[in-house]
Amino acid sequence: MSRPLRLAINGYGRIGRCVLRALYESPHNSGCQIVAINEPADLATMAYLSQFDSTHGVFPGTIEQAGDGLLVNGRLVQVSHEHEPDAVDWRTLDIDILLECSGRYGSREQLQPFLDAGCPRVLLSQPGNSAQDVDYTVVHGINQDGLTGHERLVSNASCTTNAIIPVLSELDAAFGVEHAFLTTLHSVMNDQPMIDGYHHADLRRTRSAMQSIIPVSTGLAQGVERLLPQLAGKVQAKAIRVPILNVSAIDLMLTLRRDVTEQQLNALMMEATTRYQGLLAYSNHPHASVDFNHNPHSAIIDGSQTRTNGDGFANLFVWFDNEWGFANRMLDVAQAWADRFREVEMPDQAASRAYS
Incomplete structure (x- = not known):
């Protein structure tokens, strides 16, 4: 039996803590271990926010300080408090993958110091600035089989990309997508202030997050085209921040190559849940966003909101927990990547890293 997959986290904010x-709440992640965290915040605050979370509730286990680290369900996690990628000696931690969850680094130049400091591989919690800045971008359930095991920089794409790619892929295969317009209704994020303040170069993001609906820029259209190149030039997107703490939605407007009915679209989405088990779900209950808090799926189709209007025009509504679903996908991708790089390890190296 090979050793557990050894993971470290850089940036212990919303996604890092999720x-x-x-890892501890999902049984299928039992082959992974978090062995180290780098986060500038003080240890006492890290322990407190790990145990008590206003969005996801109390941690279902024990987290406490132990010297300079955290003791999580009796297992020690080493903690450092550095601000720069190369200030941590990642090599001595003997990790397999660093999960870069700070959101600060998007270019290959910015990420190279992690590799130079001993990280064998880095999995980003955001898209690379360009396709060339990472070796591969993964949406789990779509293209993880394209991992070779030789990559060093991999992106987990974005929460919105993970939500919409399986839906668009199914629609394009079944009916052909001529045009798609995506409007993301996204919960507030840390780049917005609670009250008006000098918080961001985007003037809209200087306004109080909890008092307004706020349009923001988005790269979702480009993210879709990276993963589904057959839709290049056919996708547009915009994003609107809404004053709730968690759970987001995508209002998807489509022109398809042939007329379809609401029943046909919903039947396709229900059928797709079997192909994307654990990733895509379907419901037609009269939902509100809070119903999907702490939901691990990448996307949930709300069949009650499906509409058509002739001439191939269709409208679907997709819910997703932008924190919890995405965090689960990071672990899924880490394990899929590990399956590949373990295959290409030298036999003697693999043997030396095994234990009984």
């Missing part, structure tokens, strides 16, 4: 919780 990744740690998801």
Whole structure:
């Protein structure tokens, strides 16, 4: 039996903490271990926010300080508090993958210091600035089989990309997508202030997050085209921040190559849930966003909101927990990547890293 997959987290904010919780709350992640965290915040605050979370509730286990680290369900996690990628000696931690969850680094030049400091591989919690800045971008359930095991920089794309790519892929295969317009209704994020303030170069993001619906820029259209190149030039997107703490939605407007009915679209989405088990779900209950808090799926189709209007025009509504679903996908991709790089390890190296 090979050793557990050894993971470290850089940046212990919303996604970083959700990744740690998801590892302990999801049984299929039992082959992974978080062995180290780098986060500038002080240890006492890290322990407190790990145990008590206003969005996802109390951690279902024990987290406490132990010297300079965290003791999570009795297992020690080493903690450092550095601000720069190369200030941590990642090599001595003997990790397999660093989960870069700070959101600060998007270019190959910015990410190279992690590799130079001993990280064998880095999995980003955001898209690369360009396709060339990472070796591969993964949406789990779509293209993880394209991993070779030789990559060093991999992106987990974005929460919105993970939500919409399986839906668009199914629609394009079944009916042909001529045009798609995506409007993301996204919960508030840390780049917005609670009250008006000098918080961001985007003037809209200087306004109070909890008092307004705020349009923001988005790269979702480009993210879709990276993963589904057959839709290049056919996708447009915009994003609107809404004053809720968690759970987002995508209003998807489509022109398809042939007329379809609401029943046909919903039947396709229901059928797709079997192909994307654990990733795509379907419901037609009269939902509100809070119903999907702490939901691990990448996307949930709300069949009650499906509409058509002739001439191939269709409208679907997709819910997703932008924190919890995405954190679970990071662990899924880490394990899929590990399956590949373990295959290409030298036999003697693999043997030396095994234990009984």
